[in-house]
Amino acid sequence: MRRLLPAAALASASLLLTGCFAAADGGTGSDTGKRIRVAMMNPPRSGLSPLSDDAFKLSRWSTAETLVTLDANGDAVPALATAWRQEGRTWVFTVRDGVTFHDGTPLTARDVERSLTRAATASPKPRILDGVELTVRASGKTVTVTTAAEDPLVPQRLSSPQLSILSAEAYRGKTVDPVGTGTGPFRLTKVNGTSSASLDRYDGYWGRKAKAPGIDVTFVPDGTARAAALRTGEADIVEAVPVSQAALLDQDLITEVPMPRTNTLYLNTERGVFKDPSMRAAARQAIDAASIVKGVYEGRADVAKGLLGPALAWADGLRTARTPAPAGRPGGATITIGTFTDRAELPEVAQTLQQQLQKAGFTVKLEVREYATIESDALAGAFDAFILSRATVLDSGDPAAYLYSDFASRGSFNIAQLADPAVDKALEKAAATGTGEARRKAVIAAEAAVLATDAAVPMLHERVIQGDAAGVVGAAHDPRERLLVTVDTHVE
Incomplete structure (x- = not known):
């Protein structure tokens, strides 16, 4: 296995991909090289608006750039x-x-x-x-x-x-249109809803000329189908290969890297069973993360010691021991746990958690949908608990922004509905502290304040598993999930 850091698809899946990776319309200029066929996990949720999470697709395709x-x-x-x-x-x-x-x-x-x-x-x-x-x-x-x-x-x-x-052209209406309006080495030329996208090399790029003539992207939410695309040669680069499929592939074609992504159980602190801190403590005490890593992730993940994982090498060394809050008795209390199918392992994580929490005395119901249909309910606090695979330094390279977004009383992604003055104070201090060691210590103090509430139970830190066909050269393996195809990426 190719690794940057220590750390047989089903036949029916192939049918899902028939025709999906045919070269899209769009010129290749005078270059005789091959276009790069990419299979991506999540389809656009907001028309590829850079103001949404779709922005990271634009970045991974090297079409939109920042200051x-x-x-x-x-x-x-x-x-x-x-x-x-x-x-x-x-x-x-x-x-x-x-x-x-x-x-x-x-x-x-x-x-x-x-x-x-x-x-x-x-x-x-x-x-x-x-x-x-x-x-x-x-x-x-x-x-x-x-x-x-x-x-x-x-x-x-x-x-x-x-x-x-x-460019100004992107802002003609109420939405933001990135087609043909970026500055990167690849020009976005066509978007086919939630099914595919095409990009051509932009020869007027201010930096080095891209080696590949273009990129053809297909969105394949089904993890088995993505793995099949690599196995059958229908895709050159496949992102987010499911753990269940990784062992079935040629190990020389996959790369595994510890990443700043944490699989966390968010508990609703505003209403329902987990409004009671002792019930949150009972849930935290019932969870056996090591068995989830072994049974669901087949050892291709790291048991969480906190919200920030081994991809941030400094985090663990700054933590201090803490005394956990006492746990109450569930007494058969009924809870509903939500999660989504887009990440192949999460439904199985939910089933394992259901067994663990029922053993501890909870009555557990599961609600599993595609992320696009469940996100709004999760943010509105419709569930007692929600399992989320969350990138912790996705936006700024600094975890303070993630901690604020997810746990501040005014955070925009506060699934736990947490409103705790001590947490807010710690988060504000971390945000105001200058870069360097002092800021890192303030971030860990904020993490400790969050964990003291039991509003979130970090279970494991994922590793990104990416598939690159044998002829692929220079594909990025980025823990932050910002880069994928760069000016150096090409297919021999």
Whole structure:
């Protein structure tokens, strides 16, 4: 097995893919190389709007770009901005010269102002701007970003794919249209609803020319079908190979990397059985995460010690021992646990948790749907508990944003419905602390405050399993799930 860090598909599945990976319409220029066929897990949920989670698809296809990007350590480095400086609550970014959008118009500071202002005033806001008020003003070749409070993470925030810079053409209506309006090495040319997308190499790119002539993407929510696409040669790159399928594939074609993604049971603290802290403690005490890792993930995951996993190497060393809250007696209390089918392992995790919690004295019902149909109910607190596979540094490279989004009383992704003054205070301190060791310690203190409430029970940290066909060269294996096809990726 190819690994970056230590750490037979069913015949019927092949039928699901027949014809799916035929080359899409779109020119390949003068290049005689092969287009890259990609099988992705989740279809677009918001028409590929960069203001939604669909932005990460745009980033993984190298079609939309941001002012800055992140290095391996999570530090900000230049992208569409070449330099920046802080002046209290204000950050000044210098916009790169010589960049054109895919519609041929030149990138200006005014374009940056338009894109960032649209994100800052969106409803709902992109997660990376939870709790952040900012204004953007263009002047010459610079853009000034001013926040209501001094924010040491502004550059990291602006690296989020949800703050991608698009041309004026993208903002003609109420929605944001990324087709032909990005700046990356690949131009998005066609989107077929939730089934497929096509991109061609953009030869006017400001950076190095992409080696591949284009990308053909097919959205394949079924994990067995994605694995079959790799096995049968119908796809060149397959993201999120299910654990159950990984062992059935040629191990030379898969790469496994510990990633900042935590499988967590969120408990509803606002209403129902888990409004009682002792019942939350009882649920936490009943869960045997090691058996889930062994039985469901076949050992291809890491038992959680906290919300932040081994992909953040510094986290475990900063934790201190804590005394867990006393558990109550469930006494047959009925609870409903929700989760979704898009990640193949989660329904099985739900079944295992059902058995564990029933053994502890709960009566457990399960509700399992596709994510697109269950997310709104989860956010509205419709379930007693919800199982979520959650990326912890997806947006800024810094976990403080994830912790705020999921556990602050005003967080936009607060599935636990948590409203705890101590947690809010710890989260605010972490957000205000400068980068470096002091910030890392503040983040761990915020994690401890969340865990003390038992509003969330972290179970395991996932590893990304990606399939690359034998002829694929230079595919990205990114723990943050921001990169997949880059200028260096091609098929021999």
